[in-house]
Amino acid sequence: xxxxxxxxxxxxxxxxxxxxxxxxxxxxxxxxxxxxxxxxxxxxxxxxxxxxxxxxxxxxxxxxxxxxxxxxxxxxxxxxxxxxxxxxxxxxxxxxxxxxxxxxxxxxxxxxxxxxxxxxxxxxxxxxxxxxxxxxxxxxxxxxxxxxxxxxxxxxxxxxxxxxxxxxxxxxxxxxxxxxxxxxxxx
Numbered sequence: 001x002x003x004x005x006x007x008x009x010x011x012x013x014x015x016x017x018x019x020x021x022x023x024x025x026x027x028x029x030x031x032x033x034x035x036x037x038x039x040x041x042x043x044x045x046x047x048x049x050x051x052x053x054x055x056x057x058x059x060x061x062x063x064x065x066x067x068x069x070x071x072x073x074x075x076x077x078x079x080x081x082x083x084x085x086x087x088x089x090x091x092x093x094x095x096x097x098x099x100x101x102x103x104x105x106x107x108x109x110x111x112x113x114x115x116x117x118x119x120x121x122x123x124x125x126x127x128x129x130x131x132x133x134x135x136x137x138x139x140x141x142x143x144x145x146x147x148x149x150x151x152x153x154x155x156x157x158x159x160x161x162x163x164x165x166x167x168x169x170x171x172x173x174x175x176x177x178x179x180x181x182x183x184x185x186x187x
Contacts, residue, residue: 032105036079039103039110039129042159043082046073050164050185054088060178065090071185076100086116103129110136112155119145125155134159142170152177162187 036044050071055064069088076083081102088095097116104111114123125140135158141150153170154177168181 029106034078034080035105037103037105040075040079042129042134043101043103044075044079045161046082046084046159046164047075048073048187050187052086052088053184053186054090055182056090057178057180060172060176067091069095110138112138112140119143123153125153127155144170 050073052069052071054067054069056067057064067088067090069086069090071084071086073082073084075081081100084097084099084101086095086097086099088097095116095118097114097118099112099114101110101112103109110127110129112123112125112127114125121143123140123142125138127136127138129136135156138155138157140153142153143149144151151171153168155166155168158165164183164185166181166183166185167179169177170180172178
């Protein structure tokens with residue numbers, strides 16, 4: 001009886017392993033997908049503590065509100081994602097925000113999720129990496145709480161050693177894109 005139980009268990013384990021085994025090509029593809037690459041190395045250069053100077057425009061041509069803050073950034077999940085935590089003073093209070101930024105090796109696309117305590121929504125954007133300019137250009141949608149509708153938005157994030165510049169664009173009241181936000185990160 002013990003031999004029969006052992007035989008059944010071994011047969012089950014062998015069949016289970018065979019049915020879920022990966023081909024060499026599939027394993028190579030998966031290893032490539034989960035291994036940090038060149039863009040991840042670029043993101044890793046952003047780790048550390050940053051000072052932030054911000055400008056915010058309510059409408060095209062309006063005077064900018066300015067503020068200052070700090071940011072800390074660290075690589076997580078084995079070097080696949082950059083996590084940022086920001087604290088920015090403005091208009092008499094603080095805004096706390098956090099981003100997860102990554103690069104999908106298979107899709108060849110940059111990805112970003114951003115949240116802050118100025119709203120209950122999440123911003124999800126995808127973009128392309130330009131090696132020559134060290135810039136990611138993101139596109140996505142965010143909730144316009146005045147209209148209760150999603151609007152098209154975009155961002156550029158340029159990496160330059162100890163300086164990073166983020167510029168964000170959204171539609172004005174006529175639907176034309178304008179720069180409404182600029183973050184300058186310095187160390």
